[in-house]
Amino acid sequence: MRIFKTHPILKLVNSYVVDAPTPSNISYLWNFGSLLAFCFFIQIITGLFLAIHYNPSVLEAFNSVEHIMRDVNNGWLIRYLHSNTASAFFFLVYLYMGRGLYYGSYRSPRTLVWVLGTVIFFFFIVTAFLGYVLPYGQMSLWGATVITNLMSAIPWIGQDIVEFLWGGFSVNNATLNRFFALHFLLPFVLAAMALMHLIVLHDNVGSGNPLGVSGNYDRLPFAPYFLFKDLITIFIFIFILSVFVFFMPNALGDSENYVMANPMQTPPAIVPEWYLLPFYAILRSIPNKLLGVIAMFSAILVILAMPFTDLSRSRGIQFRPLSKIAFYIFVANFLFFLILGAKHVESPFIEFGQISTVLYFSYYLIIVPFISLLENSLIELSIFNRKA
Known part of the structure; x- marks a missing residue:
């Protein structure tokens, strides 16, 4: 019409x-x-x-x-x-x-x-x-x-x-x-x-x-x-x-x-709704109150770093096996946060939360740029070998 x-x-x-x-x-x-x-x-x-x-x-x-x-x-x-x-x-x-x-x-x-x-x-x-x-x-x-x-x-x-x-x-x-x-x-x-x-x-x-x-x-x-x-x-x-x-x-x-x-x-345990548990787990994993609050908000804001830390020459990871492995580990870690966020603040859940928090931030700031550069180098090496 x-x-x-x-x-x-x-x-x-x-x-x-x-x-x-x-x-x-x-x-x-x-x-x-x-x-x-x-x-x-x-x-x-x-x-x-x-x-x-x-x-x-x-x-x-x-x-x-x-x-x-x-x-x-x-x-x-x-x-x-x-x-x-x-x-x-x-x-x-x-x-x-x-x-x-x-x-x-x-x-x-x-x-x-x-x-x-x-x-x-x-x-x-x-x-x-x-x-x-x-x-x-x-x-x-x-x-x-x-x-x-x-x-x-x-x-x-x-x-x-x-x-x-x-x-x-x-x-x-x-x-x-x-x-x-x-x-x-x-x-x-x-x-x-x-x-x-x-x-x-x-x-x-x-x-x-x-x-x-x-x-x-x-x-x-x-x-x-x-x-x-x-x-x-x-x-x-x-x-x-x-x-x-x-x-x-x-x-x-x-x-x-x-x-x-x-x-x-x-209440015996104060927990938010399930969809906020990952960020609550990050908050509780850090003993210092101020640093915990900063880490919780940074867990959302760090997503903004991806356009700058992904240095790969190709878009997406569908053809990048190393990046795929890292991504699936990241997803498993995020799901693990859902479990940790509902647990009591006691050992060993505190230590698990700290390890998972380090892994979470490392994915955005360290793992993604490192694997991107590594895969770029491997692609260049493969092209050079073909030409040779």
Whole structure:
């Protein structure tokens, strides 16, 4: 229809979801973007309905969540969709970032896309943490207390920052009001940032492909080919999400958070949601509080180093066996962090955490550049031997 090519807004939509030139050889690993957009849409819609009934008060927050679950028509469905889709979102984000690391999506000319994606990832973590506090169960209260107290490690102004976040001298009504307001607002800011991410990708460079070469020579319009390809994974995702929502909605949650917050009783173990465990494990592995906080935030920011530390002459590691081995070790180490983050702070888990932390940062700053240079040398040697 002509209107899709002439109307100012519809023309933009058409250029991204209908006529967008897409490399013909992209695999299902390139479907994570549409799945994340679908998750984000679910989160915003369910979050709006939950906000209607939620009461950000230390006396009523827990009861308002129970009211949603028991008294609001289909409230249990909305709440379980919101909580389980958050877990699904981070699962897909980690797959999405892993795919980017594997296929070199951070390399020029997509460096700006990578930087924007990292910033978005950081703000998604902040948004998820704020949302985890709102039900005001035991783990919500003590998780908020522990994480916000980390700011006190900042010299001179740390305690002032903590009291500003709390709005007082402990987690109270002011804290919940601030967290609720930010948790409601940030998704719309993130939506704008995600749109920027999409615009920079499609208007400047376009999607990459599994071969790591230019896809300009063989492209197809996004619809109907890749649109239906995305729909396949979206339908599979809906089925898997439905299994969690209807049959095991609390499988990924902590039982302590189904007990009303009690500031006089500390839970046996204070742990965040599973998708934040790797960064929590890094924090706990360093005895010094300030260094632990720096390491935890650096674990996210170090991702930005990849465009500069990957010195390989080829994009991605699909044809680089040594880099593949290092990447799979890195993935195994990240999964190990998920286990360590849920363990008590005791030996030998502290030592394991320290070793894993060194390996994590070494991958970005030492292993990747070293293996890149080594593989470049081996390729040059192979070419020289062939010529000889």
